[in-house]
Amino acid sequence: MPTVVISKNIHVGPGKEHRSIRAALLSAKDGDTIFVYHSLYKEGNIIINKKITMIGVDYPVIDGDKKFEVVSIKSDNVIFRGFQVQNSGYGSLNDLGGIKVYDAGNIIIENNILENNFFSIYINFGKNILIKNNKIRAYGIEEQQIGNGIHCWKSDSLQIIGNHIQGHRDGIYFEFVTHSIIWRNVSRFNIRYGLHFMFSNDDAYINNVFDGNGAGVAVMYTKKVTMYNNTFKNSTGDASYGILLKEISDAEIVGNRFLSNTSALFLEGANRIMIKKNVFLNNGWGLKIQANCMENVISQNNFIGNTFDVSTNGSLVLNKFDKNYWDKYEGYDLDKDMYGDIPFHPLNVYSFIIENNPIAMLLFRSFMVTLLEKTEKLIPSITPEDFRDDHPLLKAYSL
């Protein structure tokens, strides 16, 4: 017997068949589309528990009145598009979100504006979710008082694409999220991290911009992350990093740009990471690689205008530097093979001293210190002799 599926369009707004979204949701059935027209909707917590499409026309405003979670999605196959969601409640026990997804899949959250929410978009046990082109803005001042921009917990196959996030605690937060992609987002001026990433294997982030976040980007306890063509800039301050890698293995960091960070890339307990074709420009420290990192390959990168290109905290060298361009290299190339004939020692002895006595920075670039550095370069005694790039490039790569 053939079945006919009829879905209908429901209109919500001033002068339309429904005045409130709740009423429309009550009358809707799976497969319906609800059009919401521009107006202010203050209806407490709106729960979407049917497979429906919600489309905002001219950005209708849904307001949580600083008390409620604004929109809760508790059903699979929901599309939520074109709304302005604002003023969610704040909770120290419950993580109230602007848009929160509970244990659901196949959801699209697209083209929304999220203003001044505690957590803006919160994915809890989600699967196959697309979060695209949302403008997320909060006005957090203190870490404890504000949630994350896009918060994802125990989810799989997420696509986070083209969102703008500003003023939250962490711009994007991933914990136990696998097989996901973060692509072309801009995460700026968040209080803590632009991206915070924990226990999330097999993810990629590509072409994102992280700018001026309190402590940069942190990637921790994760395997198989790929990071391509991102820009990390202006993370300045003590304990601020372009990227902080902690207990990471088998990652690829390729084609990224690190500009004007206090420490561009910090590696701790990081193993088998390929760091290739990145640009390190005008950072305080280009690469801080702790002695507990193993089998990392640092190759074909440009190190330009950094105060210190590389620093470490021990004499053990288990990583390979090869074919990088270092603007501090002073060697020559007699056999014209494009690589310098004498190896380059990227470790500056004074960065060793500063590691132990930060105040020594006061004397940096003074005559005595320059003398000390030059002598150490000629006859390494404090810095490990095998910490070197055997094929330093003479001209920068065009990256």
Add this chain to the structure above:
Amino acid sequence: MKGITTFIIKDILKNRIVILYTLILCGFSWSIFSLEDNVSKGILSLLNIILLIVPLVSVIFANIYMYNSTEFIELLVSQPVKRSSIWYAMFTGLAVALNAAFLIGIGIPVLLFIHPLTALVVILAGVLLTTIFVSVAMLCFILMRDKAKGIGLSIMLWLFLSLMYDGLVLFFMFQFADYPIEKIMVLLTAINPVDLARIQVLLQIDVAALMGYTGAIFKKLFGTQTGYFTSFIFMLVWIVVPYFFSLRLFKNKDL
């Protein structure tokens, strides 16, 4: 008094050594900036010239010029001119002439090639150092009647402030690394005008690194507006104190 000052300025500017000094500075800075495509490396090379060469030339030239002008000064003293105006004229003449050489030699290329704010800091550092070392040279002149001793003293002072002082501070830091010596270290570096000039330029080119551990100290003491102002005041003290000290000695000196 104006007449004496302009006479001295003209006399020094005509001096072949000052012209040569200008040309050498010019050659240095133009070649640094046109050979080096990395501007911050250029500033670094220039920093060494400003911290070492500029003070050295200023102190030695000013000192020798004073000794060579002994007879001229004696002549002036016999005229109805106040001694303080003579001293002031000598100081202004030397400072203006040497600063002119510095501004032409380094100031112009710096303004053309690097970020205006950084350029301003670099130029200010150079001008202040030149003036400080002129002031120090005049003090050395008045302290030592013997020319060899006077020049020796000024060279020793340069050597001490430009080279040895940092070594001593570094040594001090290593010896007392286990104690909270931050404040003393800051004070010690603030005493030396060469260090102050270096730190001001450092704040321009290594700003990302300075925001690290030492960020708090640096920002609070040197990087803020009050910091810049304090550094400026400390350097002015280095001009004013030797000058007035030497002036007092000159006023009472039996020539």
